[in-house]
Amino acid sequence: MSETWAQILIIICVLLGTVTIAAGLIYVERKMLAVWQQRSGPNRVGPFGSLQVLADMIKIFFKEDWIPPFVDKKVFILAPTIIMLSILMSFSIVPFAPGLVVADMNVGLLFFLAMSSLGTYTIILAGWSSDNKYALIGGVRGAAQMISYEVFMSLSLMGVVLQTGSFNMTDIVNSQKGLWNVIPQFIGFVIFLLAGIAETHRLPFDLPEAESELVAGYHSEYSGMKFGMFFVGEYLGITLISCMIALLFFGGWLGPSFLPGIVWFLIKMFAFILFFILLRAALPRPRYDQLMGLGWKVLLPLSLLNVLVTGAIVLLNS
Amino acid sequence: MFSSLRSLWLVFLKMFKRNVTIPYPEKKAYLPPRWRGRIILSRDPDHNERCVACYLCAAACPVDCISLQATEDENGRRYPEFFRINFSRCIFCGYCEDACPTYAIQLTPDMEMGEYNRQNLVYEKEDLLIDGVGKYPGYSFYRQSGVAVGVKPKGGGDKEDAPVDVRTLIP
Numbered sequence: 360m361s362e363t364w365a366q367i368l369i370i371i372c373v374l375l376g377t378v379t380i381a382a383g384l385i386y387v388e389r390k391m392l393a394v395w396q397q398r399s400g401p402n403r404v405g406p407f408g409s410l411q412v413l414a415d416m417i418k419i420f421f422k423e424d425w426i427p428p429f430v431d432k433k434v435f436i437l438a439p440t441i442i443m444l445s446i447l448m449s450f451s452i453v454p455f456a457p458g459l460v461v462a463d464m465n466v467g468l469l470f471f472l473a474m475s476s477l478g479t480y481t482i483i484l485a486g487w488s489s490d491n492k493y494a495l496i497g498g499v500r501g502a503a504q505m506i507s508y509e510v511f512m513s514l515s516l517m518g519v520v521l522q523t524g525s526f527n528m529t530d531i532v533n534s535q536k537g538l539w540n541v542i543p544q545f546i547g548f549v550i551f552l553l554a555g556i557a558e559t560h561r562l563p564f565d566l567p568e569a570e571s572e573l574v575a576g577y578h579s580e581y582s583g584m585k586f587g588m589f590f591v592g593e594y595l596g597i598t599l600i601s602c603m604i605a606l607l608f609f610g611g612w613l614g615p616s617f618l619p620g621i622v623w624f625l626i627k628m629f630a631f632i633l634f635f636i637l638l639r640a641a642l643p644r645p646r647y648d649q650l651m652g653l654g655w656k657v658l659l660p661l662s663l664l665n666v667l668v669t670g671a672i673v674l675l676n677s
Numbered sequence: 678m679f680s681s682l683r684s685l686w687l688v689f690l691k692m693f694k695r696n697v698t699i700p701y702p703e704k705k706a707y708l709p710p711r712w713r714g715r716i717i718l719s720r721d722p723d724h725n726e727r728c729v730a731c732y733l734c735a736a737a738c739p740v741d742c743i744s745l746q747a748t749e750d751e752n753g754r755r756y757p758e759f760f761r762i763n764f765s766r767c768i769f770c771g772y773c774e775d776a777c778p779t780y781a782i783q784l785t786p787d788m789e790m791g792e793y794n795r796q797n798l799v800y801e802k803e804d805l806l807i808d809g810v811g812k813y814p815g816y817s818f819y820r821q822s823g824v825a826v827g828v829k830p831k832g833g834g835d836k837e838d839a840p841v842d843v844r845t846l847i848p
Contacts, residue, residue, distance in 0.1 A: 394692050395691050396691070397691055397697045398698045637688065641688035642684065
């Protein structure tokens with residue numbers, strides 16, 4: 360019985376923790392972008408603007424939740440929930456520390472890949488149901504981008520899986536006790552990072568949104584808390600990808616023992632979140648065909664090669 | 678590829694640089710003395726209005742935001758009966774200051790003119806007229822030139838000789 364309660368407690372902690380982190384990232388992102396662009400960023404609400412998130416939340420809750428008359432109403436309402444749901448589901452396989460995991464599945468990594476693919480539906484459905492040409496272009500771009508990056512996102516992880524011999528996240532972390540996966544699987548790491556950026560449609564690869572060309576892309580027609588869900592979903596996606604990078608390539612909670620495992624995990628996770636924000640601060644958006652060319656002509660063959668070489672090495676060593 | 682990494686690194690280094698922005702209401706930016714901001718009407722050192730209501734500023738204004746009406750006092754000295762600048766139209770080009778023959782109209786380094794009501798941006802003469810001389814401390818138009826209109830007698834100007842008495846023989 361107490362085990363059940365412990366499990367429920369972990370679920371609540373993970374749910375609240377991830378959503379809080381995702382909401383807090385609104386402030387972190389704005390502040391860090393400002394720091395890297397030599398501005399001051401939010402500094403009005405609370406000390407150093409730290410209550411900005413609260414103010415944004417209050418604002419977004421009091422905005423009119425407008426559903427335009429021309430939209431496909433059911434799909435329009437459904438679309439923003441999918442991204443939140445699928446990403447929160449993915450968090451269930453993330454081991455934050457030894458034992459601190461919602462579902463320690465033996466196909467954890469596959470579950471993550473499946474769930475992150477479901478996030479595509481958000482973009483397609485939102486773009487489709489909005490009945491707006493910008494939203495539709497954004498949705499189509501999002502679909503193409505995510506389908507093509509999905510392919511080698513999973514392929515780039517196969518190197519890690521081959522080395523570990525398991526899809527279980529805890530096993531993958533434990534196998535990195537001697538050496539973090541980032542060194543033997545460096546190509547896999549780079550490909551997964553790029554695919555992760557494309558998967559969360561973050562700024563260098565934010566073609567579905569592309570506010571300088573498509574207004575706001577697939578969520579042009581959204582307002583109020585529905586827009587807020589896209590927003591929080593995007594930050595949840597960043598958190599998730601950062602978690603996965605930390606777990607798969609940087610040894611998760613492993614680290615010198617003067618700090619507890621979860622702290623090491625959070626340090627690594629936040630380092631990658633900050634890297635994502637740095638990418639946004641520094642890099643321009645590639646053209647659509649450049650993005651596709653990079654994906655299919657460079658990263659896909661590279662990831663296949665990576666799987667081949669890793670497989671050969673694993674076969675020789677066994 | 679390399680240039681992307683380089684720009685990432687360079688942007689990261691910006692973290693250790695000082696901000697280029699100024700937190701405005703707390704800290705004010707330096708506005709140079711020749712900044713073209715809020716327009717004023719100045720007075721001469723004798724505390725009379727400098728404006729002679731010649732309409733040159735209104736003619737020079739590209740957005741027609743200046744309107745005035747000339748009148749004369751009992752000595753025949755011209756001055757504006759009303760002088761109105763619509764700052765919601767003004768583009769702060771400074772042409773009026775350029776056109777003014779008496780240095781009366783001047784632009785000042787002040788740009789904090791926000792109003793909640795658009796009508797409050799229409800400044801009347803009492804809003805525009807200041808007590809000081811503005812940028813040209815010693816200058817008084819009627820001391821330099823012009824007819825006798827109660828400011829100076831005929832030939833009493835700074836660079837003026839007394840009028841020659843054509844009827845006397847004494848050199």
